[in-house]
Amino acid sequence: MADIIDGKAFAAGLREEVREGVTAFAAKAGRAPGLAVVLVGEDPASAVYVRSKHKACVTAGMESFEHHLPAETSEADLLALIGQLNADPAVDGILVQLPLPKHIDETKVIEAIDPDKDVDGFTTASAGRLATGQDGFVACTPLGCLMLLKDRLGDLSGKSAVIVGRSNIVGKPMAMLLLKESCTVTIAHSRTQDLAHVIGGADIVVAAVGRPEMVKGAWLKPGATVIDVGINRVPAAEEGKTKLVGDVAFDEAMEVAAAVTPVPGGVGPMTIACLLHNTLAAAKRREGIA
Ligand code: NDP
Numbered sequence: 001m002a003d004i005i006d007g008k009a010f011a012a013g014l015r016e017e018v019r020e021g022v023t024a025f026a027a028k029a030g031r032a033p034g035l036a037v038v039l040v041g042e043d044p045a046s047a048v049y050v051r052s053k054h055k056a057c058v059t060a061g062m063e064s065f066e067h068h069l070p071a072e073t074s075e076a077d078l079l080a081l082i083g084q085l086n087a088d089p090a091v092d093g094i095l096v097q098l099p100l101p102k103h104i105d106e107t108k109v110i111e112a113i114d115p116d117k118d119v120d121g122f123t124t125a126s127a128g129r130l131a132t133g134q135d136g137f138v139a140c141t142p143l144g145c146l147m148l149l150k151d152r153l154g155d156l157s158g159k160s161a162v163i164v165g166r167s168n169i170v171g172k173p174m175a176m177l178l179l180k181e182s183c184t185v186t187i188a189h190s191r192t193q194d195l196a197h198v199i200g201g202a203d204i205v206v207a208a209v210g211r212p213e214m215v216k217g218a219w220l221k222p223g224a225t226v227i228d229v230g231i232n233r234v235p236a237a238e239e240g241k242t243k244l245v246g247d248v249a250f251d252e253a254m255e256v257a258a259a260v261t262p263v264p265g266g267v268g269p270m271t272i273a274c275l276l277h278n279t280l281a282a283a284k285r286r287e288g289i290a
Contacts, residue, residue, distance in 0.1 A: 002257040005148055005227075011269035014147070015060060018276045022061040025283055033283030034063035035093040035119065035275075036085045040078060040104065041071035046097045053095070056272045062279060065091060075104045079112050086114040092283035093119030095275070116286065119278040122169065130176045135285075137278050142174035144270025145206055145227045146181070152225055152259055153204075157182040162199050164188045164215065164247070165208035170229055174206050195219070207247035217252025226253050226260040229267050 026032050035057050039050045050066065057064035067081060078100075085091050094117045100106050115125035121139035129136030138146075149156060161183040165171035171187060178185050188198050196219040199205055207215045208229035220226065230247030246263030253260045261267055284290070 002226075002254045003259040004254075005152060005225075005259050005261045005266060007144070007148060007261055007266040008269045010148060010151060011144070011273040014270070014273040015056065015276060018273070018280050019060045021280050021284075025280065025287070025289060026061070028289050029283070029287045031090065032061055032063045033092045033280050034065060034090045035095065035279045036065040036067065036088075036091045037095045037097065038067045038069070038078070038081065038085075039097045040069045040073050041101050043099070046099070050097050053272060053275065056276060057279075060276050060280075062276070063090065071101050073101075073104075075108065078104060078109055082109065082112040086112075086117060091117065092286055093117055093275075093279040095120050117282060119275060119282055121173065121278070127168065127173065130173055130180075133180065137282065138177060139169050139173045140271045140274035140278065141170050141208075141229060141267065142177055143274045143278070145174060145229065145267055146177045147274070148227060148261065148267070148270065149178075149204060149225065150181075156204070158184070159203040160184045160186075160201055161204040161206065162186045162188055162202035163206045163208065164192075164195070164199070165206075165210075165229070167208065170208040171206075174208065178204070178206075205248075209247045211247055212245045213247070213249040215248040215253070217249055217254075217256045220253060220256045222256055223258045224256070226257045227267060228261050228263050231263060231268065 037050050037053055054064045085094050094113050110122050113123055115123050118126045118137050121137040126136045130138055161178045163171050163174050166187050166189045175185050175187050188195055199219045204225050206227045212232040212234050226248055228246035228248040232245050233242050234245050236243040244264050
């Protein structure tokens with residue numbers, strides 16, 4: 001039976017570490033690190049995410065600047081706000097909650113964020129810095145996956161890693177991070193042929209697809225470490241109820257792998273913890289504090 005990788009516990013530890021780092025930062029800089037979160041419109045899921053980010057910030061001792069704008073906000077007004085936040089010395093990190101309303105060009109807005117405040121790691125500059133090995137911010141979800149992998153496996157050098165999914169926010173940065181750790185990296189996607197065979201050679205599998213329990217236990221190499229990024233809501237056994245499952249058939253994977261992240265309680269809690277980690281790092285960099 002595989003071990004369950006407890007992302008919830010790891011994230012709690014990371015948040016505590018950040019809280020201590022915030023106290024030390026404030027003693028030196030005379031201010032707390034600040035995160036600005038911009039929400040446009042009334043999407044209920046986005047509102048929940050923004051609330052939990054705000055709460056996590058405050059708990060960590062950071063300043064949280066919330067900008068909740070109406071759905072009809074123009075692109076120009078939103079870009080003007082980003083400009084103000086870029087210039088504001090109290091703001092170390094800027095996060096624009098996606099998706100934005102349809103009349104706003106998401107890419108244009110994200111690209112307007114100063115890369116030194118891009119704590120979500122979504123700008124082209126951040127992706128380029130990661131790809132070329134320069135200091136920058138890494139998207140929170142793949143960064144969280146890497147932390148869990150390093151905690152579990154230590155040195156990742158020479159390991160064979162398969163990432164299923166090639167999105168800009170998870171799959172691609174995950175591949176870059178594992179390449180930086182000297183893994184031999186394969187990126188699989190919807191056109192990959194014989195996925196079972198591709199996955200079968202991997203010491204590390206990261207599934208970021210968005211298809212419930214798609215990766216089967218029988219596909220895994222015995223002893224593999226499995227990171228399940230997927231969050232899928234499916235009908236539960238009890239009529240009318242739903243539950244969350246990942247992209248990996250968890251029970252099957254537990255029979256074959258050495259370690260597996262559960263859904264929920266695996267990668268999910270790491271994302272906000274890494275956002276706090278990135279915000280503290282941004283604040284330290286801006287103030288020249290090691
Ligand atoms: P995207 O939809 O942007 O990307 C999905 C990727 O999966 C694509 O590259 C797609 O390939 C690939 N894919 C789709 N079908 C198959 C298939 N049958 N075989 C192999 N590959 C396939 O998703 P995201 O990267 O944004 O998210 C992935 C999952 O992770 C989702 O469940 C999402 O909810 C979850 N997530 C969780 C987070 C967390 O905090 N834990 C944060 C972000 C995401 P192609 O490019 O060819 O279309």
